Amino acid sequence: MYFSISEYKLRAMCSAIGLSAVLVACGGGGDGAAGGASAGGGGTTAPAASTVSGAVAVGAPVSGATVTIKCENAATAITTTTTAAGAYTVEIPSDSFPCALQATGGNLPAGFSALHSFASSSNASTINITQLTDLALTAAVGGGIAAWFDNPVWASGNNLPAELESLRTLLVTQGYTIPSTWTSGSTAPLTLAFTPSTTPPADSIDRLLEDIQAGIENAGIDYDTARGNFEEDESFPMAMTEEPDTGGGGNTGGGNTGGGTGVAQESLGAAAIGEYNSNSTRDQFLAAVTGTWPVAIHKVPAGRESLYGQGMLTLSGTEQNWSMELKGADGTTIFNRTNQGALTTQLNPFIGQLFLNHGADIDEFLNVFIDPNGFIEGSAGGNSEIQFRNEVRAWGEVAPQIFESLAGTWTSPATVSSSGSPFGPFTTVTNTAAITSTGDVTLTGKTQLGSDVNTTLSWGALDDFLIPDPEDPGFIMHLDIRTTVGVSMGTFQIRFDDITTPTVRRMTGFITTSNGQQTFEMNAPSQQNTAPVEAVELR
Known part of the structure; x- marks a missing residue:
């Protein structure tokens, strides 16, 4: 009998295997082992098109903007329009890159031409369009960004990461947080997925965008003028020394506008890694990641809750001497070994896979999977005591805004056993999910x-997520993750196709009943009514 297992499920299986089993099934033979895959197994075929999405923002989201995308190896430009949340998503043929992006119109404030x-x-699944990307690209192409976009010199765009670093240094000098x-060295403003807000958390890219705009306005100029000055002599307005009084009362967690006290987390996109494939050498793979x-x-x-939140994973070295470091949200080093x-x-x-086993303790055992699109998941400790991933659209204690669209009563017919036996007889019932905002x-x-x-x-x-569906188009809402494998299985899951106006495809529960854990299904459910919306900010 032949079983086909997707790469996503293979990673999940390897992550779930215990300490003794992982030594055999997921790489225990040392660097010389094949990791369960023959050299002749072949790699996956590159997709015909790449999905690129991101935020168009100046702090607040820029809705209704026209995003124009020109690619070196494409005869015509691609255009799309941003949503109310400032988001855009396009499909770009994979052989068209590199690509230049421009956002114009919509509710882009006065003083912003583009x-x-x-x-x-x-590989770049997230590309944001903001003041930060605009300023850094302006420097990368040597000024005259509008004229450059009309007739791009494509190689100059490759200077963008270095110019982001220079811009970061300048902003620090000018007093920005x-x-x-x-x-330092990351391309977060360009490639870190986030949802723009008019009231962003203090420690976020979104807040920096607002601070930049406040600094420009405090200098008595508009953005186009500030960009022109930056082109001419690399000058930029100072940051405001005082924050305006918003009446918020000092909640530095920011983002729970519904009145709760929970902590909202920034959404995370894929890592902007280099190119590699299944036939790459170990050194090529390591260089890419x-x-x-x-x-x-x-x-x-329990007892280490301060680690929960946005941490940092650092990968570096060569095949002969390589290392991994994992830090928690509080800056504590969880693992740092070669x-x-x-x-x-x-x-x-x-x-x-990158795997280091110096023992079974959290600071001795780190297992990481990273795919060519920059999706990362992993665990620390021989029993997966600490788990992490990227590609998260919403997570944390504050309910995301998508619940406003999902709020209401959902029903679906279901065929169930009337005898408790999987062989029937069967009857049809109506299953219901009542969802609040x-x-x-x-x-x-x-x-x-x-x-x-x-x-x-x-x-x-800690165990609630909104993530891109790893195997199908769309998204999955997970409530109460019930496995030790990343976030692959929630006690209740909602699958839908779009963040802004979701069409729900399926709801599935794995519910503990008096007869043990059983499956609760709602296929193609219909929304019977909607509930009153309570303002909850998506972070």
Whole structure:
């Protein structure tokens, strides 16, 4: 019998295997082992098109803007329009890159003629368009950004990462607070996914954009003038020394406008890694993934809750001497080891695995998977005591804004066993999910084996996520993650196609009943009514 297992599920299986098993099944043979894959196994075929999305923002989202994308290897430009949240998504043929991006119109404030950005390769799944990308690209192309966009000199766009670093240094000199997500050497303003807000958290790219605009206005000029001055002599307005009084009362967690006290986390996109494939050498693989990457730490042991939140994963070195470092949200070093003296190691481009085992403790054991599109997931400790990933659209204690669209009563017919046996006889029932705008989900009906269900789950802990669907287009909402493998299985899952106006494809629960854990299904559910919307900010 032949079983086909996707790469995503293979990573999840390897992450879930315990300490003794992982030594055999997921790389225990040392760097010389094949990691369970033969050299002749071949790699995946590059996709015909790459999905590129991002935020167009000046602090607040820029809605209704026209995003124009010109690519070196494409005869015509691609255009799209930003959503109310300032988001855009396009499909770009993978062989068209590099690409230049320009945002114009919409509710772009007065004094902004356009904003620009650049995507160097098809690996860039998130490309933001903001003052930061515009200023850095202006420097990268030598000024005259509007004229450059009319007739791009493509090679000059490759200078963007270096110019982002120079811009970061300038902003520090001018008194701006740089968010922890924008570490020195990273391209976070360009490639870190975020949702713009008019009231962003203090430590965020979004807040820096607002601070930049406040500094420009305080200097008595507009953005186009500030950019022109920056082109001429690399000058830029100073940051305001005082924050305006918003009446917020000092909640530095920021982002729970619904009145709760929870902590909202920044959304995270994929890492902007280099190019590699399953046939790459170990050194080529390591060179591609070298860097410091933000990750969402979503599982921590009791007593170490300060680690929860946005941490940092650093990968570096050569095949002979390489290292991994994981830091928690509080800056604490969780793991910092090299391959020297390790009991077992793995540096495997075929499945994208980096693994160091110096023992079973959290600071001795780190297992990381990273794919060519920059998706990262991993765990620290022989029993996966700490878990992390990127590619998270919403997470943390504050219910995301998508619940406003989902709020209401959803129903779906379900075929269930009337005898408790998987072989029937069967009957049809109506299963119901009542969802509130603040993240409560009450399920009533029957499981597939006929057990009664009447339970409520709520968004608001460390184990609730909104993520891109790893195997199908769209997104998955997970409530109460129930496995030790990343966030691959929630106690309740909602699959839908779009963040702004979702069409729900399926709801699935794995519910504990009097007869054990059983499946609760709602296929193609319909929304019978909507609930009153309570303002909850998406972070």
